[in-house]
Amino acid sequence: MSTIDPRTERTRFLYNGLTASLPISLFAGVILAWVHWSLVSPALILTWLALLAGATALRASLLYRFRRAERQGRQQGRIWLIRFRRGALAMGLAWAVGAAILSQSGDTQAQFFLAFAMAGISAGVMIALATDRLSALLIIGPMLLSLGLALVLPGEGLSPMAGAIVLLFLLFVALMTGRIQASFEDNFRLRQQAESQRAVIRDNELRWRFALESSGQGLWDWDMISGHVYYAPRWARMLGHESAELEPVLGTREGRIHPDDRMSVHAQLNAHLRGETALYEAEYRMRHREGHHVWVHDRGQVIERNPSGKPVRMIGIQEDISRRKRVEHSLHEERQLFATGPVALFIWEAVDTGRVLYASENVHDLLGYTRMELQDPRFNYADLIHPEDMGRVLNELQGHIRGKTHQFEQSYRLRHKGGYYRWFYDITRPERDEAGRLQRIRGYVFDQTRLKEMETALADSERKNRALLEAMPDLVLRFNSEGRYLDWHSGNTALLYAQPDRFIGKTLTQVLPEEAAWALFEGIHSVLLHGRMRRVEYSLDIGNATHHFEARLVKLNNDEVVAVVRDVTTQKQAAERMGQLAYCDALTQLPNRRLLMENIRHAMAAGQRSGQHGALLFLDLDHFKALNDTYGHAVGDLLLQQVAGRLREAVREADTVARLGGDEFVVMLEDLELIEEEALQQARHVGQKILDALGQPYDLEGMEYHCTPSIGITLFHGRRLDVEELMRRADQAMYQVKKTGRNGMHVFHASTTRLLQFPTQDRH
DSSP, X not given: OOOOOHHHHHHHHHHHHHHHHHHHHHHHHHHHHHHTTTTSOHHHHHHHHHHXXXXXXXXXXXXXXXXXXXXXXXXXXXXXXXXXXXXHHHHHHHHHHHHHHHGGGOOHXXXXXXXXXXXXXXXXXXXXXTTOHHHHHHHHHHHHHHHHHHHHSSSSSOOHHHHHHHHHHHHHHHHHHHHHHHHHHHHHHHHHHHHHHHHHHHHHHHHHHHHHHHTTEEEEEEETTTOBEEEOHHHHHHTTOOGGGSOSXXXXXXXXXXXXXXXXXXXXXXXXXXXXSSSEEEEEEEEOTTSOEEEEEEEEEEEEEOTTSOEEEEEEEEEEOHHHHHHHHXXXXXXXXXXXXXEEEEEESOTTTOOEEEEOTTHHHHHSOOHHHHTOTTOOGGGGBOHHHHHHHHHHHHHHHHTTOSOEEEEEEEEOTTSOEEEEEEEEEEEEOTTOOEEEEEEEEEEOHHHHHHXXXXXXXXXXXXHHHHHOOSEEEEEETTOBEEEEEESOGGGOSSOHHHHTTSBHHHHSOHHHXXXXXXXXHHHHHHOSOEEEEEEEEETTEEEEEEEEEEEEETTEEEEEEEEOHHHHHHHHHHHTTOOBOTTTOOBOHHHHXXXXXXXXXXXXXXXXXXXXXXXXXXTHHHHHHHHOHHHHHHHHHHHHHHHHHHSOTTSEEEEEETTEEEEEEOSOOSSHHHHHHHHHHHHHHHHHHHTSOEEETTEEEOOOEEEEEEEXXXXXXXXXXXXXXXXXXHHHHHHTTSSEEEEOOTTSOOGGGSOOOOOO
């Protein structure tokens, strides 16, 4: 806290006055010399002017030195005040000499002029040096004393009465300078007190601002008369703004309040403005600059009202409580879990007593007992355990406690209050003190009854399926990931291409023709990769006729596939006739596989003639099975329709977009460059457009969903390859993307590993 030194301030004031008083004093001396030049000896007048000029030069020198010391920070109030008084004395003596010389003119009119001039000079000195009475007296005293004595001495001067008046004026000047100096010092004291109070206010304001900033609270100040509202920087940053961006009006705040909260906020604010509440306080949501809402705790109070009681000014602080609200929401959900959910919390005293120290509220929904019934000291938790599970549960519990296991899990039945038993899964955690002694046991008990019922139903279903298998007339085969026959069953041995002793333990390529073997290999690995059923059609020459078969492949486990094979020769022939009428996929309205194949053949023929390349892009959606399993096929179909639309927009009108089935799509590009590398670059460019288009979020009935494709690319040039081989190459390139992480594209090369050797992990 800074203070004002009266002596330093007085000294600065005295020296600053010299700038104007020195030239005025010298000019007054010249005027008096000119008036008395013919009345007094010129030599005496010149002598006096020299003395006056010397005193003026001395005081000017002091002024220069004082200002230089002030700039250098070396001024000392007492020393420079003493020097100023010495200069004042020199000036007073110079004027005293002048008064003595000029008063001897013998001319009454000149003497009156001299008296009034000296009185005026005295008045000016008194005003200029009022802050230091001694300095004023050092100038005025010698001058007026000399003048008074000269005027009252016998001679041709003024009368003694006139001299007495001059001396009386001298006394009046001394008294007035004293009062002026006292007023000046009082003013100094008041200024010092005001400066001290301002410093205290400034320090308090800094502490206040620091406290607000540190606490994360933003200030707002509402002047209700002008409508102006001050929003502190912290208040603005809470909403993602800077203070300069916000208009200082009430609407800036009102317009950002969540519509659902606005009514309650206004009700609480108006209640306080009417004086019904001592403090305004509300929690509500406000819109952030980025569009989301933040929770705030707003408090304020009217600090000024007019005589009629109407509020005119209100100040408040606002704090971001979004994090607290998230925590409260999480705690609420956790309480709901233990209040109504299928998980109950138990705390037991020990294994031997079986006493329940605590049970969550939802235990009544799970077991029919109230918390108070279970926590009764006479109640034993072990009495609820099924007799068949009792020994196992207690033995496991004792063993884990003796072994100081941190956590273990058990599954057992508990008796409901209604008399029946329910299955529960218990995650148990023994709690120990620092010495390792058991304090209590905590368990999270999950209702497992429905799961057990489902397991029982599954076992029954397996028995039924086994019975159905025995009654099925179709051929059932079991393969591993290498395409090796593991088992078989057939209600019609006429469907067998070879006798079981010729194919069990062998691979498809060792038993079937290459085309049929490759078709089944592709289906086996697709099922193992995607995890869903796959239909594979192939033809075999049995006897003198060609038979068409449909194999429905289903994943049995991570390494095995079951195929249900049916002779569909009759249906195939009928379907081929009907297929001529339908070339579009019903879900996406894209060309189906048949139309795609025909278009590829036409493109190959056109490329043969023009020499231009074509390309096939085989697409498979990543993690599509998870979407279907989680949200159902209706949502999955909606995604497929949106994917189809984006594919149409990503390619040219002359290109073909087709859906093979499931989540597999094919894009055929025609009329690419003659040079293979340039054609491949074009195909990659289209592939990247497809990746960008399909990678954007999807809106599935209000749910934002992200899905990426894996793309396999292969070029074709004329009729060097058949269509099926071209499709296999594109699919094989797509599989490489799945294998290396999905969401990308891969170009088929002749050196690519055979599909038969690929691992069987799920490509989704």
